[in-house]
Amino acid sequence: MKLTILFGGASFEHEISIVSAITLKEKLQGFDLSFIFCDQDHSFYLIDAEKMKATTFSKVEHKKMPELHVANGAFVQKGMFSSKEHKGTVLNLIHGGDGEDGTIAALLDFFSIKYIGPRVNASVFSYDKRYTKWLCAAKNIKCVDYEMFDSNEHKNISIPYPVIVKPASLGSSIGVSIVRDESEFDYALDVAYEYDKSILVEPFIEGVKEYNLAGYKANGKIVYSIVEEPQKEEFLDFEKKIYGFLKK
Helix, strand or coil, X not given: CEEEEEEECCCCCHHHHHHHHHHHHHHCCCCEEEEXXXXXXXXXXXECHHHCCHHHHHCCHHHHCCEEXXXXXXXXXXXXXXEXXXXXXXXXXXXXXXXXXXXXXXXXXXXXXCEECCCHHHHHHHHCHHXXXXXXXXXXXXXXXXXXXXXXXXXXXXXXXXXXXXXXXXXXXXXXXXXXXXXXXXXHHHXXXXXXXXXXXXXXXXXXXXXXXXXXXXXXXXXXXXXECCCCCCCCCHHHHHHHHHCC
């Protein structure tokens, strides 16, 4: 199977995506792999597998590699007198906005490029926590109480402390804080507003058990991974999520 690893993007999780792609290269050695990097200007580059190293991107060496353009059914490398198509099922490994908010899914759908990853609707409703809450309410799915805060307004919280403060549209626990009393609340909002203008505040529930379960649907059946319990302290923070994943 020819698999194209698409990584990078312009979100706060850009570097995480690069490290994930480098790690995946070692894990999928039995596949016919190619690597396409989306830089922070949303240009695409074909990366030599031998150059899949952190220094390639920190030194901006990717700009010396072939630039690609999106066309119907493929990424295309244009030459002076000819062009070359790069086809393969895309594994969307772009983290955060672009990769998880439905942008890349919509792009690949529009150009009829096959890919592995959530489709547009699933991405939109899961990436923005507001939409997730609204979907739960519409489907009568129980979820914890919440309040929304906006950077353009100031109001008092009505949920009892302790609370957990989260950017509405971001992953990997970036910008998340636990607030145990009123004196800490404004600072937690300032931290979250660095990443998003909309903030979700929920009750912080102590001692919650958390489990990871992945799955995919193929040939009409859903296939699940093993269930694992991640290690955490107060909550599953950035370090435990990302570096726990990379150690696997």
